[in-house]
Amino acid sequence: MSIPIRLTVNGREAAVTVEPRTLLVEVLRTHLHLTGTHVGCDTSQCGACVVLMDGRSVKACTVLAVQADGGAITTIEGLADGDTLHPMQQAFHDHHALQCGFCTPGMVLSAVDLVSRHPDPSDDQIRADLDGNLCRCTGYQPIVRAVRAGAQAMRARPAAEAGARGRHV
Amino acid sequence: MYEFAYHRPATVAEAVALIADEDVLPLAGGQTLIPTLKQRLAMPAALVDLGGLAELRGLRRDGDALVIGAATTHAEIAASDLVRQTVPALAALAQRIGDPQVRNRGTLGGSIANADPAADYPAAVVGLGASVHTDRRTIDGDAVFIDLFTTALEPGELITAVSVPVPRAAAYEKAAQPASGYAVVGVLVARTAAGVRVGVTGAGPCAFRATALERALDAAFTPEAARAVTIPADGLNDDLHASAAYRAALIPVLAARAVAACG
Ligand SMILES: Cc1cc2nc3c(=O)[nH]c(=O)nc-3n(C[C@H](O)[C@H](O)[C@H](O)COP(=O)(O)OP(=O)(O)OC[C@H]3O[C@@H](n4cnc5c(N)ncnc54)[C@H](O)[C@@H]3O)c2cc1C
Ligand code: FES
Ligand code: FES
Numbered sequence: 001m002s003i004p005i006r007l008t009v010n011g012r013e014a015a016v017t018v019e020p021r022t023l024l025v026e027v028l029r030t031h032l033h034l035t036g037t038h039v040g041c042d043t044s045q046c047g048a049c050v051v052l053m054d055g056r057s058v059k060a061c062t063v064l065a066v067q068a069d070g071g072a073i074t075t076i077e078g079l080a081d082g083d084t085l086h087p088m089q090q091a092f093h094d095h096h097a098l099q100c101g102f103c104t105p106g107m108v109l110s111a112v113d114l115v116s117r118h119p120d121p122s123d124d125q126i127r128a129d130l131d132g133n134l135c136r137c138t139g140y141q142p143i144v145r146a147v148r149a150g151a152q153a154m155r156a157r158p159a160a161e162a163g164a165r166g167r168h169v
Numbered sequence: 170m171y172e173f174a175y176h177r178p179a180t181v182a183e184a185v186a187l188i189a190d191e192d193v194l195p196l197a198g199g200q201t202l203i204p205t206l207k208q209r210l211a212m213p214a215a216l217v218d219l220g221g222l223a224e225l226r227g228l229r230r231d232g233d234a235l236v237i238g239a240a241t242t243h244a245e246i247a248a249s250d251l252v253r254q255t256v257p258a259l260a261a262l263a264q265r266i267g268d269p270q271v272r273n274r275g276t277l278g279g280s281i282a283n284a285d286p287a288a289d290y291p292a293a294v295v296g297l298g299a300s301v302h303t304d305r306r307t308i309d310g311d312a313v314f315i316d317l318f319t320t321a322l323e324p325g326e327l328i329t330a331v332s333v334p335v336p337r338a339a340a341y342e343k344a345a346q347p348a349s350g351y352a353v354v355g356v357l358v359a360r361t362a363a364g365v366r367v368g369v370t371g372a373g374p375c376a377f378r379a380t381a382l383e384r385a386l387d388a389a390f391t392p393e394a395a396r397a398v399t400i401p402a403d404g405l406n407d408d409l410h411a412s413a414a415y416r417a418a419l420i421p422v423l424a425a426r427a428v429a430a431c432g
Binding site for chain 1: 170171172173174175177196199200203204206207216218220244248267268269270271273274348350
């Protein structure tokens with residue numbers, strides 16, 4: 001059984017044909033060559049595969065591509081504006097919140113989802129909300145600092161600029 | 170994953186007709202079913218995606234009850250003003266399930282149908298005396314969970330909604346397994362018009378009411394009264410997370426905390 005689906009990925013229309021068992025993360029990586037979305041565990045534990053689906057963070061290894069049909073997906077490739085990093089990406093860079101970088105795309109997108117719900121999160125909220133994202137390198141402290149700074153930078157952004165990136169990011 | 174066919178019906182009636190075939194399973198949030206398929210522990214011929222069924226989503230007040238559609242996500246329940254105002258313990262319970270990504274996809278109906286012994290909602294279904302509505306009947310909260318991963322649902326029966334009678338007060342306390350968030354033991358204490366109810370998850374093969382605690386708390390609704398109750402360890406879960414004796418000891422301790430949180 002193959003099923004045609006349509007997604008809006010990082011603002012662009014994408015039409016692909018998938019099997020029912022094809023995962024959303026496979027469509028992103030294999031069909032659309034957006035390899036910024038990583039697969040760590042493939043068992044919904046690590047969060048390396050987190051993307052935004054209709055504005056909310058999901059583990060793309062635990063969503064069937066057919067379930068995403070008609071949806072809007074934001075991956076790490078969709079955050080920057082040309083050469084200008086998204087404020088959350090810039091904050092991860094500034095605060096040394098990555099070493100190998102494997103967990104980073106998922107961390108950044110989980111953080112962006114958090115800030116969309118809580119524009120000024122406490123450190124406890126940041127820690128609780130990153131519960132689904134594992135990092136084997138940093139020890140998490142710089143990540144918490146980066147998310148706090150990234151949230152502040154997102155709040156300081158002019159509304160028009162935020163709007164140009166799309167409603168949710 | 171083995172191959173399977175996929176349907177995305179537009180009405181509940183269509184979904185029910187499709188899952189009448191015993192090789193066909195409903196797919197809700199997929200947070201349990203997709204990992205199960207990946208491990209090849211299930212081999213359905215087809216999945217019926219409930220994601221397109223607006224009838225199964227949403228929250229409303231109906232007299233003395235809160236009615237929640239089966240496909241409402243944990244995140245929606247946690248964030249709902251209606252739930253926070255009427256049954257704040259349920260919003261708090263939903264907020265402590267797994268992680269944000271699991272809460273954004275996982276659903277109330279999926280969690281109940283799955284009947285994981287360590288899942289959180291079963292404590293609320295039993296403890297709040299909720300009713301589970303299906304395509305063909307209403308199942309009393311006390312009769313939903315039968316055994317390990319086993320409910321009273323018949324093959325092909327679809328959960329459509331859950332009615333939660335609004336309690337006078339309620340609180341949920343859990344000792345969470347730190348990696349997954351699942352309950353090693355979770356206890357929901359509710360003060361209702363008909364007396365105190367205590368629902369326990371994580372401790373046994375499925376959620377159950379702790380009647381000894383209910384009797385003690387009906388006599389004196391204090392943390393001390395809860396702590397004075399001894400729960401026998403016989404038949405409780407014994408695994409790498411906790412021994413049966415430890416789980417038995419946790420039940421009154423968590424009940425006492427829940428009583429204190431009820432105010
Ligand atoms: C990393 C992780 C951590 C988790 N932590 C917790 C936790 O702390 N506490 C907790 O309680 N849970 C936890 N879960 C489980 C999570 O809550 C699941 O979402 C839930 O158990 C299943 O809901 P679902 O909507 O995803 O169902 P699915 O996975 O889609 O389905 C589960 C089963 O229910 C059946 N089903 C689904 N909907 C219906 C319906 N309406 N009627 C009849 N049958 C139906 C399906 O056929 C399937 O057999 C965790 C999961 C993960 C991956
Ligand atoms: S790859 Fe999806 S959670 Fe680990
Ligand atoms: S930076 Fe290496 S896993 Fe997080």
